[in-house]
Amino acid sequence: MTLEACADIVRRGDPDRFRAAMAAPPAARGVLFPIYALNVEAARAPYVTTEPLIAEMRLQWWRDALAEIAAGETARRHEVATPLGALLDAEGCALLDGVVAARRWDVAGDRFEDADALLAHLDALAGGLMWAAARALGATDEAACRALGVAGGLAGWLAAVPAFVARDRAPLPDDGDAAIAALARRGLALVGPVSRLARPAALAAWEAVPVLRRAAAEPARVREGRLTRAPAVRQARLLRMALLG
Structure with missing residues (x-):
């Protein structure tokens, strides 16, 4: 234990x-x-x-x-x-x-009615998880933590779309290019600063911005499973964020 x-x-x-x-x-x-x-x-x-x-x-x-x-x-x-x-x-x-x-x-595995329904699901899932972690660390900025958690959760969700589809799930309410790009932009709008106490929990969303930017610019990457960046690049970003807060 x-x-x-x-x-x-x-x-x-x-x-x-x-x-x-x-x-x-x-x-x-x-x-x-x-x-x-x-x-x-x-x-x-x-x-x-x-x-x-x-x-x-x-x-x-x-x-x-x-x-x-x-x-x-x-x-x-x-x-x-x-x-x-x-x-x-x-x-x-x-x-x-x-x-x-x-x-x-x-x-x-029910299909989400629209983008709002998907984001509400991600708020309960990734937003709730980040806020639970940040709160346990002493943070009080719930709205900022939840928003960043949703952004990170959406990045991970979009990266996992091919895996969901392989399991006969319908992860997106609309998998067209315009809908994916709009969804990614909504995720980017949620990214913002969090309090010092919340920063260790916020590191879990370290790849949110680059992944969502890729999805917004090239939505086909989502369907093709090409959102994730090279491991060395990802690790360098994480270390930089950890050092700079």
Whole structure:
């Protein structure tokens, strides 16, 4: 039930957030890794089974675990739930419950009605996750953190479009060039500064701007899976952002 176990889950399941957490100050990692590990476990739940009911049960396990922590009960003995029990208050649990609940889309895979519906989903998912992490670090600028989280979540979502399609999901309400470019521009408009206390959590969105700019300029990259930049370029940007704040 250690921080190392949470870090290993994130390293294997969400390499980008692992790199972002490792670029954060060491003291922040004890907050970031358990929260990010919960996100990995919830993201994995719909895809480890072909039975929707079993996937829903896996997600409900985490929602129940968070409800118990919020109620002040002893956290379940689990490599992620146990450290979360020492970290979260009731509001933090409610935020992460929203993140877990949003993963139900991965079970049903319904098409989003429009861009607003997709962005609302990303607010619950990536926006909620970033705000939960930033709040646990002592930040109070919820609107800025959520907006940046949505921008980062949208960048990752667009980069994953081919993977979603391969799983018979409909990740975009409209996959035409004009619609993709407009969506990317909306994501770019959400990017802004966050408070000093929120910066370790904000590092998770380090590739939001370059990815969204690519999507806005060349929407075909989204359908073709060509949004992600070279690893060395991405790493250099992360290090620069970590150093400059």
